Amino acid sequence: MLRVIAVVGAGAMGKGIAQISAQAGFQVLLFDVNTAAAEKARADICLQWDKMQDKGKLSPHLCSAAKSKLRVVDTLSGLASSDLVIEAIIENLDVKRDLFAQLDEVVSEHCILATNTSSLSVTSIAAKTRLPQRVAGLHFFNPVPLMKVVEVIHGLRTDTAVISQLRIFVQETGHTPVLAKDTPGFIVNHAGRAYVTEALKILQENVADVSVIDQIMRSAGFKLGPFELMDLTGLDVSHPVMEAIYQQYYQEPRYRPSQIAAQRLQAGLLGRKSGEGFYSYPTTPDLSPTIPESVDARWHIPIWISRQDTEAHALLSAFFAHCDMPLDTSTSPSEHALCIVTPFGEDVSTCVVREGLDARRTVGVDTMFASDVSMTVMLNPATDAHLAQQLKRNLSEFNCIVHLIQDSVGFVAQRIIASIVNVACDMSQQAVCSPADLDLAVVLGLAYPDGPLSWGDKLGASRILLVLRNMLDSTGDPRYRPSPWLVRRVQLGLSLLQQAQDAKN
Template identity: 50%
Template structure:
């Protein structure tokens, strides 16, 4: 075994690939994707699968994929020919004996992975690197039985591999620094961006992604809004490409719910990661999403059948409007009302006829009405966390006592300029506030735990989850102090430890630092 770890798997000529010959064990969607980009990077790639005929099938599929890329003029015929010439089928593990790197992409079971790597360690050369594409298992645990765990690391790609341009490199407790360095260089040669993560549950992307779906499920479970409304709000107001329920239908609950449970239990029932009974029930009932034709939406021909949004109500006579002096972005809200043609009251308290508007951060409408001694029957809330000019949708919230005529008046008023409006039931933090705050808080705690650097976190989440911006940048844009206020107030409303602010966020917010700031 190597006495000079600085030479692990590396080749001195930088005009060639870092790893000349790469073995791929497991030729499902992930294995095929990794094999494709490895061959395209110039490596000889050997496909191996324990299932009879699977490696040959993957070999044929990759040939067809390169032929399609030629037809679409994405690559030249010469390039396709070269890629094909580098792709081989390995009949047994012993055929991987000349590999510089072996990447495993098999079933997510610790016992099976450990047994595989014990075999591989006895087969491959002393300088070879072993890597697992595990998405949720401990890298340290997989490597525990190896004689030389310093040459083993996690190498987590995302599906579809050729399009998802990020790879997490996970160091176990005994992984050598040079092993990670070599894998990082190779990721770049394959056209991917490497990010470095410590061996913690969910690594970076699956860990950081806990806030989006779980908080949306929490909102549904409180009867605040339905799936389609929450998806519309988070797309149109917060700027996400897919709503959380659209996303879960796309990935499938057979994939997403076990990850929720795994991270929750691996963190010893940490409240921030608590899963939902909603997904557990739907998984048990086979409502997995697009792959089964029904999930949170019914799918026909791969297209979600989303219920149409009701038009704004028609209100013959609009009441005057009074705005709470404690409203967030009060001056902007008053200007918006003026632009919409509202009759604005300016007294210290609203008249008996007035529609009363509040714009809290984190508090629910009921709490604000009680604290400010407002008539709850005439009180409606509006989410003003995000500048109205930058959003495609406004979100209003009623409380249990809000009269239907006041609800309809507020809806009609804020829809006057044609912008979409959603009306939800009372919620601490509306929808966007609580989801954004949860995302930012979990990301902050990832940095606090030292799982990765703030820079790698932002890169991994932006590329791996497709968020409109990294979660720390999101917190900076909307203001760490505002996010803190949302969390503190939500914790007051719900009494739930899931909303307790991370020290990373609390300290930076308190002294006006960017969430990207690292201590010197």
């Protein structure tokens, strides 16, 4: 049973881990090479408990008890009585290895050594220790008291009993443990790659500007757009993680970083912390869409909707009828009709050629993420821009915000979310973690509107697969190749959360 918890490192992460551990009733020893920093951290934690007591979130008895449980020690030897040591120091492999070698000489053989690393291999950290079977990963997220998910990472030589004890410890702190194999990025940092890397690819292709991409992804259900998120995290944090996962997976195309982020990092455009990133601060980014001021007073052009997808055709027909906009219901569009195509993973230009349409009067609509209040309309290089602006203005009269973008495979939301689901499927294929833990970790750790596997099921796994295959065929970019996990479950009509049955001898 774990009774005495040591925390090495009194920065933001160490301070948070010490706080929740003492609150849970564990005896906590806090150590930092800078004893003054450790003392200040303890004072900050006690102040936080006082504030919680004032707000009624912590009783006077529990506040006093927590304070009595937290003690600063000024030497590593002071950690000798520990049952668990959690390292929360600089993200440097050599420095962590040195610390673990020193701890080897201080603590008992029954003491568990855990690293809070977010990007380094737990197996590599454990390799130089005397007892690598007692070393595991225990990855908390910042701010620790508020972020309720903790990744419990099984190194190659970690004893399963150690993992069991760590799971119980995490639960006793009021947090939720998710189990992961020792792989690059573990669960959350791995699963979150596609959201930002695909957005950067879209920006690189000049499909839409930063604010429009963020608006579209907010409309799809995300609390922050990808560029807002990078500004909040800071490119000095997010870009090195992108590069580390890409390199650790030996240049796997799904995780390819962007030169846009690398260049902005070199320029010091880090985000909120530097006062300027993809947006300027301290002002709040204006993500309200622009509405054209002068267009024809009333829409009078007939709208012809492609029948390539019957579900999409029915959805848009009902929507435009509701907006009192005339429909061209003929098999082929009339000479003056606005032609609307509804591609999944393809661009508008491809649809124009395949269906023999007038490119000047053709746009695409993303029906995968369309609603009565938000719609992405994609132009092709020949589209009449005035016509597109007129459509945008008219729909705004019906409280529908239209996001205009340039021709692209998969629009914006389609390609980002299909990529997110695909990465999650491949993580499941690699058995990085269970499908259920993957979804839980992403919802708790990244605040996504749903777990990627559940989301794939809701959107339709077969449709996600269609988007990926069409993007792969159109671009030849292997970043879009579908995961075998996705392909097989679509073939068999299974949920993406469905694990394979264990083989029995």
